[in-house]
Amino acid sequence: MKIYKITLRSRWGEPFIVTVAGSSLYEAMKQVTLDPGWTFGNYSVVGVIA
16 A cells, blocks of 8 residues: 555646655545545655555
8 A cells, every 4th residue: 555645736737736645646645635626746655554
């Protein structure tokens, strides 16, 4: 399981950073609900859970 830092962007370009755990980026993104006006910005792996 990896820990992902995911950056979301508002319609005005403001970033919002969330940290979630998942076995893949797909599984991690399933935990994030994007409200209208928010888009996926980028991601990075910041750790691993053994």
